Amino acid sequence: xxxxxxxxxxxxxxxxxxxxxxxxxxxxxxxxxxxxxxxxxxxxxxxxxxxxxxxxxxxxxxxxxxxxxxxxxxxxxxxxxxxxxxxxxxxxxxxxxxxxxxxxxxxxxxxxxxxxxxxxxxxxxxxxxxxxxxxxxxxxxxxxxxx
Ligand SMILES: [Zn+2]
Ligand SMILES: [Zn+2]
Numbered sequence: 001x002x003x004x005x006x007x008x009x010x011x012x013x014x015x016x017x018x019x020x021x022x023x024x025x026x027x028x029x030x031x032x033x034x035x036x037x038x039x040x041x042x043x044x045x046x047x048x049x050x051x052x053x054x055x056x057x058x059x060x061x062x063x064x065x066x067x068x069x070x071x072x073x074x075x076x077x078x079x080x081x082x083x084x085x086x087x088x089x090x091x092x093x094x095x096x097x098x099x100x101x102x103x104x105x106x107x108x109x110x111x112x113x114x115x116x117x118x119x120x121x122x123x124x125x126x127x128x129x130x131x132x133x134x135x136x137x138x139x140x141x142x143x144x145x146x147x
Contacts, residue, residue: 034066
């Protein structure tokens with residue numbers, strides 16, 4: 001997932017679009033019993049901002065499939081995460097341009113990790129499972145007799 005700034009400069013344009021399908025080596029989603037469905041689709045625009053620097057405006061689109069954290073129902077939710085980064089050569093605090101190329105992997109890994117959901121629900125109003133009688137409260141009435 002490499003953006004080649006040299007090639008972009010040679011084309012005589014300031015910016016160009018990109019599209020990648022990306023399968024990260026590590027799981028980027030922290031939700032238990034749920035995983036990102038691979039590949040993640042990455043698209044966006046890279047714009048030259050200097051001799052060896054660029055601005056990246058991108059979007060990562062994916063779904064997460066697994067068990068609803070509250071009721072354990074099989075669920076697949078869709079996410080679109082946007083990221084904007086200025087990349088420079090010799091930039092110790094940020095993402096680097098190396099040999100006029102930008103490796104998007106770390107940028108995307110970070111963006112997905114920071115923005116991936118902390119709770120994973122079949123529905124935001126999911127009522128979950130009764131800890132008393134164990135029924136899925138979305139489908140059934142609680143069977144606990146008293147309190
Ligand atoms: Zn649920
Ligand atoms: Zn109950």
